Each structure stands twice: as structure tokens, then as C-alpha cells.
Amino acid sequence: MSGAVGIQAGRVCPGCGREESVPIVWGMPAGDSFELAERGLVSLGGCLRDPEGDPVLECRACGLAWGREGDPTADEQALADLLRVTWPTVLRALGAGWRWEDPGPEDGFRWFVSGEPAQLSIGVDAVGFVLARPLVAWSPRQDVVPSGGLRFTREQLQWFPAEVTAEAEAIATGVRRSFRWCRTCRRPAPPEAFDRTERMCTACDEAYAHVAG
């Protein structure tokens, strides 16, 4: 989370249950840390470090300092719980950055998506889980949920994670190949969020259309 400022999405304070925690900057504050702290976007931890490891977040609601680098977000922990494995198992096999698609499609699965822009989604149900391309707004999920090969059982994730990883990477690689690079913000965008005529992402198109004319 290094470099992140502001309230960290999905990090729910174990003290008060609120989602209002900001990163702690440890050591001598440098650069704009003071200004960020004044605006409440980070917390200054000071120079007295704990040899056991410092907490990385401070809750703005109750003041609790908590969390460690690499902890799962609430959504990531929820995914691990649904898959009935530990978070490290999910992390090793499927990577991180999982966000719950809420509300997801009404298809019996609980869907999570990972990647920025989204590159992989996982749907969990009573039987196991499926890996699929991320849902795009204009495409019904039935088109992207595979019927056969990409269905896995929880046991496969537990005992044959390499197969799951290979399938996950194959999907994510294919999705990344479809990305176009925006010539304005110079970030990748999925095809549905890219204007081919303007050769920029739709976000830039909306933000700068009146400036560029």
C-alpha cells in the first residue's frame, strides 16, 4: 500500500467496524506528509518504531492503529471465506486486489473482480467456483461464464493451485491484450471504455472534450 493516501477501501477497523482508516506514515515526515496529515489523508506515526512491526493504518473514527502490510481487505477475506481456504492460499493461486461486485448479476454466484482495469473475475457458488473474463456492462454474464472447462472445485484450489493459477493467468492475459492505450492519460483502458475515433479513454474524452475542443 506504499504511496496510498486517504481512506483505504475495504479496510474495516477491527475496533469499531468502520471503513475510515488512513495509512500511517512512519519515521521523520518528509515531503508533503504534513500537508496530507492536516487534510486527514494520512496519519503521522512518529519515529518510535515497534521492532515487532508497525501497524500500517489508523482509524479516523476511533483512533485505533492496526493492520499489517499485505493483510487482506474485507472483500479479499470474504472471498477466502467463501472459498473455504486461507487468504494466503487465495493470494498465491489467484493474486490480490479482489473487489466484491455488489450487486452482482442474479445468477447464483458471488462475483469478485481483480485488476485495474479489471482483468479477471471469479464467481463462487455452493459447488465451487468459475473463473471468467470481467463482466462488462453491455454483455450478459451468460456470454462470459464458461459452461465446462473453467469450473473448479474448492478442493482443486486447495490441492492443485497451479492449475487454477494457469487458468487465471490465461484469462487475465487475454483480457490485457484487448486493452487500448489512452494517448491522453497514457493508461490502459478496456475496449468498452475506449473511444477509437478520439483514441482516448472515455473518462478522458468526457473530462477534456471541452478543453481540447
Ligand SMILES: [Zn+2]
Ligand atoms: Zn475504528
Ligand SMILES: [Zn+2]
Ligand atoms: Zn485516458
